[in-house]
Amino acid sequence: MVKSFKFLFQFAWVNLAAVLGFAAAVTLGAYTTGVPNGAENIFRTYFGSFPFTALIMVFIFAFALCTSNLNTALSFGGRRQDYFWALQAIILVYTGVCWALQIVMSAIPVVFHWEEVDYWTVLMSLGTSSSWLYPLVLLSIMSLGCMCGLASARSKVLGVILFSVAMVAFMAALVLLLLGSGHTIGLWGCLPMILVLVTLAVFAVSEVFIWRTIHRYVVR
Amino acid sequence: MRGTLNDQSLIYLQIARMLEDDILRGVYREEEQVPSTNELARGYNINPATAAKGINLLVAEDILYKKRGIGMFVSPGAGEIVQKKRKAAFYDGFVKPLVKEGASLALTGEELLAMVDQAIKEGEHK
Amino acid sequence: MNAAILNAQGVCKSYGKNEVLHDLDLTIEPGKIYGLIGRNGAGKTTLLGILTAQNTMDRGSVTYGGQSVWENQAVLDQMCFSRELQATLFSGQNNLKVKHYLKTAAIYYPNWDQAYADKLLSEFKLEPKKKICQLSKGQMSMVTILIALASRAPLTILDEPAAGLDVVMRERFYQLLLEDFSETGRTFIVSTHIIEEAASVFEQVIILDQGRILENRPTEELVDQFRYISGREDVVDAVCNGLEVLSTHQMSRHKTVAVRGDRIKLAEAQNADVDVSPMNLQNVFVALCGHGDTQ
Numbered sequence: 001m002v003k004s005f006k007f008l009f010q011f012a013w014v015n016l017a018a019v020l021g022f023a024a025a026v027t028l029g030a031y032t033t034g035v036p037n038g039a040e041n042i043f044r045t046y047f048g049s050f051p052f053t054a055l056i057m058v059f060i061f062a063f064a065l066c067t068s069n070l071n072t073a074l075s076f077g078g079r080r081q082d083y084f085w086a087l088q089a090i091i092l093v094y095t096g097v098c099w100a101l102q103i104v105m106s107a108i109p110v111v112f113h114w115e116e117v118d119y120w121t122v123l124m125s126l127g128t129s130s131s132w133l134y135p136l137v138l139l140s141i142m143s144l145g146c147m148c149g150l151a152s153a154r155s156k157v158l159g160v161i162l163f164s165v166a167m168v169a170f171m172a173a174l175v176l177l178l179l180g181s182g183h184t185i186g187l188w189g190c191l192p193m194i195l196v197l198v199t200l201a202v203f204a205v206s207e208v209f210i211w212r213t214i215h216r217y218v219v220r
Numbered sequence: 221m222r223g224t225l226n227d228q229s230l231i232y233l234q235i236a237r238m239l240e241d242d243i244l245r246g247v248y249r250e251e252e253q254v255p256s257t258n259e260l261a262r263g264y265n266i267n268p269a270t271a272a273k274g275i276n277l278l279v280a281e282d283i284l285y286k287k288r289g290i291g292m293f294v295s296p297g298a299g300e301i302v303q304k305k306r307k308a309a310f311y312d313g314f315v316k317p318l319v320k321e322g323a324s325l326a327l328t329g330e331e332l333l334a335m336v337d338q339a340i341k342e343g344e345h346k
Numbered sequence: 347m348n349a350a351i352l353n354a355q356g357v358c359k360s361y362g363k364n365e366v367l368h369d370l371d372l373t374i375e376p377g378k379i380y381g382l383i384g385r386n387g388a389g390k391t392t393l394l395g396i397l398t399a400q401n402t403m404d405r406g407s408v409t410y411g412g413q414s415v416w417e418n419q420a421v422l423d424q425m426c427f428s429r430e431l432q433a434t435l436f437s438g439q440n441n442l443k444v445k446h447y448l449k450t451a452a453i454y455y456p457n458w459d460q461a462y463a464d465k466l467l468s469e470f471k472l473e474p475k476k477k478i479c480q481l482s483k484g485q486m487s488m489v490t491i492l493i494a495l496a497s498r499a500p501l502t503i504l505d506e507p508a509a510g511l512d513v514v515m516r517e518r519f520y521q522l523l524l525e526d527f528s529e530t531g532r533t534f535i536v537s538t539h540i541i542e543e544a545a546s547v548f549e550q551v552i553i554l555d556q557g558r559i560l561e562n563r564p565t566e567e568l569v570d571q572f573r574y575i576s577g578r579e580d581v582v583d584a585v586c587n588g589l590e591v592l593s594t595h596q597m598s599r600h601k602t603v604a605v606r607g608d609r610i611k612l613a614e615a616q617n618a619d620v621d622v623s624p625m626n627l628q629n630v631f632v633a634l635c636g637h638g639d640t641q
Contacts, residue, residue, distance in 0.1 A: 003453050003454050006453045007450055007453050007454070010446060010449065010450070067435075068435045068440070068442075071435065072442070072447075072450060073450075073454075074400055075400060075427065075429055076450055076451060076453075076454035076455070077398070077400075077422040077423070077425055077426070077427070077454055077455070078422075078454060079417050079418075079419055079422065080417060081417060082419070216402065218395070218400075218401050218402060219395060219400035219401060219429075220432075220435075225546070227542075227624065227626040228623075228624060229624060230566045230569070230570060230624075231546055231566065232566060258528045261524055261528060262521070262524065262525065262528070264546070265517065265520050265521060265524065265546065265547070266524075266546040266547065267379055267524065267527075267547055267548065267549045268524070268527065268528055269378070269549045270546065270549070270566065273566075320619070324619060
């Protein structure tokens with residue numbers, strides 16, 4: 001499994017660096033354009049919406065990780081189960097890094113006494129490390145991304161279908177995070193619970209699809 | 221180097237024949253080392269196993285012998301062995317085809333022998 | 347080197363309704379250079395994929411040293427299957443850089459010889475920073491060859507390594523292959539269309555035809571069983587009694603046949619008023635697998 005992990009990490013670390021770099025750029029941009037003092041500009045938007053931007057980025061990375069890399073890994077004699085678990089490990093690494101990043105980013109305004117912004121509810125809600133909703137959503141979105149990548153490698157049509165499913169899943173994730181940020185939780189009743197179950201279901205289904213696809217894959 | 225092999229007979233036989241020719245020509249003298257299997261393989265771009273087969277053929281006929289750890293050497297009296305071998309094969313390899321070809325040209329036995337005589341005389345003048 | 351036997355038994359593989367491999371048996375003994383030849387569509391790449399667990403099979407078993415190859419890391423570590431590189435993959439251009447491809451090889455192959463790889467890299471004048479889709483066909487073949495040789499895997503398989511190479515590079519490839527073999531004695535299986543050139547490199551030849559192994563024997567032994575016999579048709583026919591006739595070509599009364607038989611019968615043919623000439627591996631292959639397409 002180590003071999004497949006090393007192989008995938010060749011590509012993953014570049015993407016992780018991109019996420020971290022982007023976060024740093026946004027934070028620096030916010031700082032230098034006076035956001036801490038209440039300035040309303042593009043950096044304020046980027047900073048606050050970073051949890052969502054990160055979701056989009058990891059989806060794309062997960063997708064790209066699963067198109068041709070499976071073929072390459074197996075053609076070099078990698079085992080299928082090893083590739084599967086290496087993929088899971090990479091997903092976990094991404095999740096860990098992004099979660100930690102969000103916690104840091106939500107701590108910055110508090111620690112450095114930035115002017116409070118109403119719209120940053122989701123970001124602020126991630127400041128507590130007990131906010132397990134975010135990593136759950138990350139895992140689910142990435143799993144979905146991998147599944148879409150594998151599917152599109154098999155057939156473009158299937159890929160498009162699953163991509164549309166992914167868009168719907170994104171909406172659901174957005175809503176879930178908004179609700180989870182404690183903003184309007186009372187008004188929506190059991191919807192949050194349903195969405196959590198849906199997220200878990202998406203994760204489970206994606207994983208099953210990934211496992212099956214990898215095991216039946218024929219190297220070209 | 222490769223060009224000296226053709227597809228008229230099996231490669232290992234050609235290798236053996238080339239070594240025999242070299243022995244007759246004095247390229248390799250008695251008790252001298254001949255190229256190793258790997259050297260032959262490299263030289264003619266052939267599989268070492270094929271080269272080995274050619275060498276082993278000559279070893280089986282006592283034309284070459286093996287010195288452990290060093291390589292293959294020309295046996296004493298190898299020249300005579302090769303000549304004897306070729307004389308034995310001369311009938312099948314040269315005489316019979318000559319007669320067959322002569323027959324297909326409807327040459328009589330006397331005409332054939334006269335031609336052989338002439339060729340011998342021409343050879344002696346050179 | 348690990349001297350293990352690769353054994354395939356009863357291998358069946360179908361793509362949809364198309365049965366590509368039928369109940370195929372194959373034994374690969376260690377320490378030889380094998381040539382795998384077969385027509386397009388005979389199933390060579392499929393077979394090689396199955397032998398290396400990169401392709402799934404419907405029925406049958408493949409073992410290496412007695413152990414099943416499927417998902418077996420210990421066995422997979424002993425193998426290298428160097429496939430033809432493609433400029434486009436299903437997901438678009440093959441954007442992988444040569445250096446990443448080589449690094450991947452170093453990760454996966456436990457016996458990877460980096461020094462050898464570097465030497466070949468400079469000999470082949472390959473640029474590590476170039477993407478695979480930017481390489482010429484010849485350069486892609488060179489990458490395939492580099493990977494296979496530097497892998498130093500006890501069982502190394504090359505699929506069409508000479509495709510796209512000019513004749514000078516092909517000769518160099520055979521040279522490198524033989525040098526490596528002399529040094530390491532590892533097992534090679536080379537699948538190729540360029541038969542006659544490579545024939546002297548193969549100790550043993552495997553002929554795959556219509557999903558079955560037609561022949562798997564030493565090259566020279568196989569070739570020695572075949573002859574062309576030509577002459578007047580009635581004489582030729584008489585001589586062919588007791589020999590297996592594979593193909594016939596006739597121009598008015600001149601008849602040429604490709605025959606197969608044992609040494610004694612073939613030697614007898616020499617006595618008749620016919621021309622008896624040997625067939626090379628390419629001729630043998632066409633005679634066996636041509637299926638009367640031409641002539």
